[in-house]
Amino acid sequence: MSxxxxxxxxxxxxxxxxxxxxxxxxxxxxxxxxxxxPPFDPFPSIQDVIDAVLCPVTVVHRMxxxxxxxxxxxxxxxxxxxxxxxxxxSILKSNIALGxxxxxxxxxxxxYCSMERLDADSESHLRRYLSYWLRRxxxxxxxxxxxxxxIFHEVHVSTINATFGEERGVRYPIHxxxxxxxxxxxxxxxRTLRGDEDDPNPPFLEDFQVWLQWKVLTSISKDLxxxxxxxxxxxxxxLIVETPYRDFTIEKxxxxxxxxxEDALAWISDIARSSVAVGDAWQNRGHHTRPxxxxxxxxxxxxxxxxxxxxxxxxxxxxxxxxxxLLPIYKALYNEQIWVHDLLLYQLTKMEQDADPNLRSELxxxxxxxxxxxxxxxxxxxxxxxVKIIDEKVRMSLVEEVQDxxxxxxVIFGSFSVGLRRRAYLLLDERETKPEDGRYLAYIEGxxxxxxxSAFLLKGLLLKEDPWFLKRLxxxxxFSLEKWGIxxxxxxxxxxxxxxxxxxxxxxxxxxxRR
Amino acid sequence: MRRVCPKCxxxxxxxxxxxxxxxxxxxxxxxxxxxxxxxxxxxxxxxDKVLEMLRTFVWDIEAxxxxxxxxWVSLNEDYVKKLRSINFCEIDREGMRGRIxxxxxxxxxxxxxxxxxxxxxxxxLRSLEIVQEIEALKNNDYEYLKAVVAGLSEMLKNARFSxxxxxEGSIPEKLRSFMLRPRWNVTAERISRSLALNLLKSIWxxxxxxxxxxxxxxxxxxxDLLRSVTREIEESSQWRKIISxxxxxxxxxxxxxxxxxxxxxxxxREIEYLxxxxxxxxxxxxxxxxxxxxxxxxxxxxxASLSENLDNLIFEEKWGVNWNDVFRLPY
Numbered sequence: 001m002s003x004x005x006x007x008x009x010x011x012x013x014x015x016x017x018x019x020x021x022x023x024x025x026x027x028x029x030x031x032x033x034x035x036x037x038p039p040f041d042p043f044p045s046i047q048d049v050i051d052a053v054l055c056p057v058t059v060v061h062r063m064x065x066x067x068x069x070x071x072x073x074x075x076x077x078x079x080x081x082x083x084x085x086x087x088x089x090s091i092l093k094s095n096i097a098l099g100x101x102x103x104x105x106x107x108x109x110x111x112y113c114s115m116e117r118l119d120a121d122s123e124s125h126l127r128r129y130l131s132y133w134l135r136r137x138x139x140x141x142x143x144x145x146x147x148x149x150x151i152f153h154e155v156h157v158s159t160i161n162a163t164f165g166e167e168r169g170v171r172y173p174i175h176x177x178x179x180x181x182x183x184x185x186x187x188x189x190x191r192t193l194r195g196d197e198d199d200p201n202p203p204f205l206e207d208f209q210v211w212l213q214w215k216v217l218t219s220i221s222k223d224l225x226x227x228x229x230x231x232x233x234x235x236x237x238x239l240i241v242e243t244p245y246r247d248f249t250i251e252k253x254x255x256x257x258x259x260x261x262e263d264a265l266a267w268i269s270d271i272a273r274s275s276v277a278v279g280d281a282w283q284n285r286g287h288h289t290r291p292x293x294x295x296x297x298x299x300x301x302x303x304x305x306x307x308x309x310x311x312x313x314x315x316x317x318x319x320x321x322x323x324x325x326l327l328p329i330y331k332a333l334y335n336e337q338i339w340v341h342d343l344l345l346y347q348l349t350k351m352e353q354d355a356d357p358n359l360r361s362e363l364x365x366x367x368x369x370x371x372x373x374x375x376x377x378x379x380x381x382x383x384x385x386x387v388k389i390i391d392e393k394v395r396m397s398l399v400e401e402v403q404d405x406x407x408x409x410x411v412i413f414g415s416f417s418v419g420l421r422r423r424a425y426l427l428l429d430e431r432e433t434k435p436e437d438g439r440y441l442a443y444i445e446g447x448x449x450x451x452x453x454s455a456f457l458l459k460g461l462l463l464k465e466d467p468w469f470l471k472r473l474x475x476x477x478x479f480s481l482e483k484w485g486i487x488x489x490x491x492x493x494x495x496x497x498x499x500x501x502x503x504x505x506x507x508x509x510x511x512x513x514r515r
Numbered sequence: 516m517r518r519v520c521p522k523c524x525x526x527x528x529x530x531x532x533x534x535x536x537x538x539x540x541x542x543x544x545x546x547x548x549x550x551x552x553x554x555x556x557x558x559x560x561x562x563d564k565v566l567e568m569l570r571t572f573v574w575d576i577e578a579x580x581x582x583x584x585x586x587w588v589s590l591n592e593d594y595v596k597k598l599r600s601i602n603f604c605e606i607d608r609e610g611m612r613g614r615i616x617x618x619x620x621x622x623x624x625x626x627x628x629x630x631x632x633x634x635x636x637x638x639x640l641r642s643l644e645i646v647q648e649i650e651a652l653k654n655n656d657y658e659y660l661k662a663v664v665a666g667l668s669e670m671l672k673n674a675r676f677s678x679x680x681x682x683e684g685s686i687p688e689k690l691r692s693f694m695l696r697p698r699w700n701v702t703a704e705r706i707s708r709s710l711a712l713n714l715l716k717s718i719w720x721x722x723x724x725x726x727x728x729x730x731x732x733x734x735x736x737x738x739d740l741l742r743s744v745t746r747e748i749e750e751s752s753q754w755r756k757i758i759s760x761x762x763x764x765x766x767x768x769x770x771x772x773x774x775x776x777x778x779x780x781x782x783x784r785e786i787e788y789l790x791x792x793x794x795x796x797x798x799x800x801x802x803x804x805x806x807x808x809x810x811x812x813x814x815x816x817x818x819a820s821l822s823e824n825l826d827n828l829i830f831e832e833k834w835g836v837n838w839n840d841v842f843r844l845p846y
Contacts, residue, residue: 035679036837037822274819275844279793283577293577294635295570312631312787314524321782324845328675487524488548 005256006289013259013288014056014266014280016165020172021269023346029362034339037331041269042338043345046176046212050205052264054301055292056281059271061307064330066475071205072302081125082193085244086179088112088126089133089191090153092141094448099146105134129193132244144184149449152181152229156412156421158349161219164258164265172265175345177421178213181229187238188214194300195243202241202248204300210239210250211257217418224352226414226453260288272338313485315492321505326478333471333478344371348416369394373457375411377450378439381432385447387424389438389457399435401459402426410458413450422446424457519629520546521553539597556624561597564588568604568615569632576639577790586614635791641784642791645777646798652773653802663769664715666776671707671714673775674841680834687834693744702741709745710754717758718765748836753829757838760828766807770818771842773799778845796846818844 023040026032042048051058051070061067091112092105109130113123134141144151158175180189190210194203201207218234225232239250270277285308286292297304305311316322348371351363368374373394378386389395407426412419423445427433430441485498492498519526525548532543539558545551555562572586589612590598598604598613603623605616615623617640627633652659678694680686686694693702715721748754761768777799781792804814822839829835 033679033681035677036826036839039823039826270819274822275846276815276819278846279797282789282793293570293574294632295567296574308789309631312634314519314629317785320785320787323787324673324778324782327846328673328840332675487519487526489524490549492524 011284011286011288011291013263014270014284016262017170017266017269019170020265021273022160022173023343025359027343028347028350028359029366037335038338038343040338040343040346042272043173043175043342043349044265044268046174046209046216048268049174049212049261049264050209052267053208053260054205054287055285055298055303056264056267056271057285057292057308058301058303059267060278060281061303063271063334064327064475065307065479066333066472067303067307067479068472070301070303072300081122081129084112084116084118084122085126085129085193086153086191088130090180090446093144093151094149094153094446096141096144097147097149097151098448105130105141129244132197136245136247140185147184149228150183152183152420152449153179153446154421155181156416156419157213157216157220158345158417159216159219160346160349160353162216163219164215164261170262173346173349174212174216175349176213176216178217181232181237183229183232185238186232186236187240188217188234189240189242191242193244195245197245199243199246202250203243206241207239207248207250208257208260210241211252211254212261214239214252215261220417221353224415224417226419228449228453229414229418263288307479310483313483314487314489315485315495316498316501316505318502318505319482319485322501323482325505326482329478330475333475337471348372352415352417369397371459373398373459375455375457377447377455381441384427384430384441384443386432387440387442387444389440392438395435395438398438398457402428402435411444411455412458413453413455420446420450420453422450518544518626520544520549520551521625521629522546522551523549524629525549537600555626557601557627558597561594561601562627564590564594564598565604565615565627566630566632568613569627569630569636572615572617573632573635573639573790576643576794582617582643586617587612588614635788638786638788638791639794642781642786642794645780645784645795648780649773649777649795649798649802653805659802659806660719660721662776663772664721666772666774666779667714667768668708668711669775669779670771670843670845671711671841672704673845674703674707675837676703676706677837677840678834679837682833685834687747689740690744690747693740702744705741706745706748710748713749713754714758714761714768718761718768751832753832753835753838756828757825757842760824764817766803766809766814767817767821768842769807770800770803770814771844773803775845792846796844 021039021041023038027038027040044052047069048059048062051062051068054070058067058070061070088109092108095101095103095108106127109123109126113126118126155178156175157178158173160171160173162172162174163169164172178188179191180187182189188210190206190213192203192206194206214234214237222230235252239252241248241250267277267281271281286298290298292298292301292304292308294309297309347363347367351360351367354360354363368391374390375387376390378388380386389398407428409424409426411422411424413422414420425443427441427443428435432441433439486492486495518528520528523546525546527547529545529547530542531545531552534541534543534554536558539561541557542555542559542562544553544555557565568586568588571588575585575587576582587607587610589610590606591611594613595606595608595611598606603616603619604613606613615636620637620640623633628637649662652662678686678690693699696702774796777795781795786792786795800814800818801811804811807814821842825838825842829838
């Protein structure tokens with residue numbers, strides 16, 4: 001079944017794009033000076049597209065204020081519980097599938113919580129959700145025993161060939177992570193803690209999310225799939241939104257979703273291209289079926305009270321001037337993120353998917369040793385792995401990297417287009433580690449099912465190379481400063497920051513005291 | 516909705532009993548910060564109704580309804596009676612509806628004005644004043660051009676002059692040494708003044724405008740060097756290309772100028788709410804489009820592609836200024 005969205009849209013769809021603005025060859029090969037607003041569109045993630053479907057103003061907040069992930073989970077639970085729940089379920093399933101010790105799931109959860117040092121509240125939330133989940137899943141868990149590694153979690157996907165709508169042949173880039181691909185039951189699963197026990201429909205936009213993941217996955221050429229997924233026919237897979245209380249099967253033929261995706265990508269491109277589109281986004285704020293305005297916000301939107309209708313403090317009084325001065329900073333930080341992070345996503349994806357074999361090999365040459373380090377797993381020593389950098393020429397480059405104490409890396413098993421993303425931590429002080437030979441002892445999480453698959457290290461954590469995410473944090477911090485203030489007049493009169501802002505941006509005067 | 520203490524502005528309040536009045540039962544409140552006690556000027560149900568009116572006004576204006584139709588809320592007999600006793604509401608007895616009398620908004624009680632809804636309502640009204648001022652420029656060539664010039668000078672004052680070069684050493688030596696000086700921002704302001712004058716002269720033939728521009732920041736500067744650097748930019752082929760581009764796209768320059776003019780007014784009138792700001796910016800674009808006889812959409816589309824067009828103009832140069840950080844919209 002699918003969620004029941006009203007068919008009558010309340011806001012007009014954005015004019016679909018005639019073409020996506022792709023980076024030119026010289027940009028991809030880093031032959032031009034990086035300057036000003038990038039002449040290409042960002043490389044959106046699945047989450048960015050969902051945010052843009054939720055409301056086009058989220059794209060503005062993403063761009064200026066570094067905010068992302070507007071669709072929020074249940075408000076009463078601590079942040080990160082959803083992530084831990086998904087992680088725990090993947091550990092539990094892997095443990096059963098690989099024929100591990102028959103442990104009670106709650107005992108395993110206790111161990112997990114103590115290993116992750118979760119507080120009592122988070123643990124009690126996890127227990128509650130797990131008990132709901134187990135009521136439905138005990139039987140299927142029994143059937144899973146001894147099946148081997150055939151359920152894959154955290155599958156990274158990236159495409160430059162996603163298409164939506166039948167008539168237009170516009171190609172879009174999208175990347176993201178699929179929660180679970182279950183090759184036993186032939187299911188793609190999006191797991192969430194949102195929703196209630198009695199909900200007849202999947203939580204708002206979760207159905208769109210799993211559908212979009214499937215669209216991305218099916219747009220990628222089979223050659224780029226790792227061996228264990230290459231022979232799967234994903235057209236036959238079921239799309240499942242899994243809440244602790246119920247599994248919802250989502251239809252694949254979704255003309256409405258096709259339109260939403262096109263609309264969202266048009267917003268992303270238009271707002272990145274020019275601030276002229278900011279006005280349009282504000283005029284069209286809200287979802288297609290649920291407009292948003294002050295006093296009538298979309299409940300699930302985490303940005304409504306944080307960014308759009310945030311609490312307005314009386315002081316400082318010159319906040320408008322402060323905003324005008326901060327605007328170029330927001331934009332500059334955004335431009336840098338696109339030049340650094342999004343361009344790398346284009347490079348890595350085009351390195352595997354571009355139609356031009358010369359460009360593919362030139363990109364591979366450019367990136368190997370700078371951003372990626374192909375490796376092989378040599379042996380397992382206890383709970384750790386001995387990994388070897390294959391290419392002798394790039395070994396020294398990794399040595400330099402680890403000398404800077406950057407020891408955490410992402411490892412992709414398979415290809416960048418479709419691969420299992422795992423975190424690796426290099427253990428430099430171990431006897432087995434010999435950087436000059438390209439050998440490292442590493443702790444790598446969730447290695448089940450990765451045997452024999454080609455792999456490479458990606459510089460930085462969670463694709464956070466050349467720390468672009470810090471720029472996003474700076475944007476968030478600057479936005480917090482912009483929103484910050486106090487209401488009490490007596491405090492404002494003596495508050496240094498309030499006085500400083502009002503002095504710098506207004507007619508106020510501030511005199512330093514002589515000591 | 517958030518109430519604050521009228522004495523100290525704190526939002527840490529506690530309900531502290533009730534008071535009976537002719538209007539009904541009024542809420543008594545106590546500020547937990549300064550211990551000030553007072554009672555609300557409106558009964559709770561009326562307070563909520565007035566807030567609803569404020570919200571409806573904001574929604575309607577943002578939905579581009581005309582002022583005469585904005586903010587009406589349907590009422591029952593009871594509310595009609597109660598609202599008669601307050602002087603900041605307009606009541607349409609026939610239609611059984613009411614709204615805030617926006618012309619008389621200054622009589623709104625402080626407890627309403629200090630809510631988020633009240634502040635946004637006031638900002639929308641201030642923005643509508645700007646809209647009226649901008650619309651008045653439409654048929655007044657002199658005032659219109661004056662506003663555009665003021666806006667352009669504001670834009671150039673706020674410009675970020677950053678440079679690029681294809682190969683190291685392509686940027687003229689004098690310019691490079693100037694850029695690397697610690698007081699580059701002061702110099703950049705002087706250069707921007709000169710560029711603004713050059714632009715105005717080249718496009719509209721205006722001479723001697725921008726009196727006072729940059730003079731406030733006048734500090735000792737190597738004037739000869741400054742002149743030669745400015746000449747370096749002004750005589751560069753890219754500046755000539757920019758001038759010639761704007762000569763044939765004068766309306767784009769006018770749209771930028773008027774938007775920056777509006778931006779200054781928004782700052783001066785302390786408007787923070789994005790919806791209110793956009794009302795004024797939209798009015799600026801509309802006036803320019805109407806004066807140049809084109810549709811608003813086509814002007815907006817051309818503004819949207821301005822950055823790419825400026826980039827394309829100088830794509831083949833050996834060095835250049837990031838002109839899209841100079842000729843840009845203020846939002």
